[in-house]
Amino acid sequence: MYETILVEKLASRVGLIRLNRPQAMNALNATLMRELMNALKEHDAEPDIGCHVITGSEKAFAAGADIKEMATATPVSMLVGDPISVWDELKKIRKPVLAAVAGVCLGGGCELAMACDMIIAAENAKFGQPEINLGVIPGAGGTQRLTRIVGKAIAMEMVLNNRWLTAPEAAQFGLVNHVYSVETYLDEALKLAAEIASRAPIAIRIAKDCVNKTYEMTLNEGLEYERRSFHFLFSTDDQTEGMDAFVNKRPAQWKGQ
Ligand code: DAK
Numbered sequence: 001m002y003e004t005i006l007v008e009k010l011a012s013r014v015g016l017i018r019l020n021r022p023q024a025m026n027a028l029n030a031t032l033m034r035e036l037m038n039a040l041k042e043h044d045a046e047p048d049i050g051c052h053v054i055t056g057s058e059k060a061f062a063a064g065a066d067i068k069e070m071a072t073a074t075p076v077s078m079l080v081g082d083p084i085s086v087w088d089e090l091k092k093i094r095k096p097v098l099a100a101v102a103g104v105c106l107g108g109g110c111e112l113a114m115a116c117d118m119i120i121a122a123e124n125a126k127f128g129q130p131e132i133n134l135g136v137i138p139g140a141g142g143t144q145r146l147t148r149i150v151g152k153a154i155a156m157e158m159v160l161n162n163r164w165l166t167a168p169e170a171a172q173f174g175l176v177n178h179v180y181s182v183e184t185y186l187d188e189a190l191k192l193a194a195e196i197a198s199r200a201p202i203a204i205r206i207a208k209d210c211v212n213k214t215y216e217m218t219l220n221e222g223l224e225y226e227r228r229s230f231h232f233l234f235s236t237d238d239q240t241e242g243m244d245a246f247v248n249k250r251p252a253q254w255k256g257q
Pocket of ligand 1: 024025027028063064065084085087106108109111130131134139
């Protein structure tokens with residue numbers, strides 16, 4: 001059904017999407033980005049899925065946007081064809097999205113991983129923003145999200161001078177949650193995703209939304225938003241169930257209602 005991705009719905013309530021352009025180190029061409037967003041949206045609407053995982057191969061999560069496709073672009077072709085707006089759709093995915101990253105994670109690949117909610121890395125993962133070598137700059141968050149995550153000093157070095165981070169460095173600077181061996185990183189990411197997918201679905205969505213609001217709001221606005229979201233959760237069956245389960249020392253059965 002898809003040309004550039006492989007899609008699986010796992011029994012653990014995880015939707016797994018593998019970027020699959022091995023001939024181009026999973027470079028993110030327009031077809032791949034469209035297919036990725038369509039698959040994410042389909043899984044997001046699927047009640048049997050509670051968490052998404054995006055991965056690549058052991059060699060490449062993604063080597064960036066497809067340079068061969070981009071090389072002949074003009075401002076007018078970008079405006080008319082609008083290949084860029086597809087990137088914004090990731091922000092509208094409501095269930096948590098984990099990136100399981102091995103190998104190169106460069107340019108748009110690093111920006112895609114940073115737009116996910118958590119990153120699980122393999123020991124061989126390398127993160128970089130090499131756009132400066134192409135005479136351009138990052139265009140999908142590499143100057144903004146990266147700086148907020150790793151801080152100005154490291155971001156400047158990555159964006160201005162093409163410094164790549166190893167997986168342990170990425171963990172040290174807060175870019176990735178965990179680092180595992182190449183053999184186990186995907187299983188570990190799927191295990192984490194399955195745990196998240198087993199939790200109260202409405203609270204999970206609202207928690208993700210509140211954490212992401214940190215980027216959009218002042219502290220006072222964010223605290224107010226969090227408080228209203230917290231109040232809202234007291235209208236859900238899952239709140240009644242979760243607290244009753246605690247009091248009666250039994251596991252909660254979430255309904256997502
Ligand atoms: N695009 C197209 N093809 C690529 C590619 C890419 N990004 N990266 C690798 N390939 C292709 C190579 O051309 C080669 O194809 P053939 O020549 O065999 O046909 C094949 O993959 C294997 O690559 P190599 O032979 O180069 O393999 P190596 O192991 O020697 O090197 C490498 C791997 C990943 C270090 C190297 O290929 C490399 O440096 N690739 C380019 C990395 C890069 O510069 N990435 C940044 C691209 S710019 C935006 C959204 C996104 C973006 C911008 C705006 N908006 C929403 C506004 C993103 C921009 C970018 O990512």
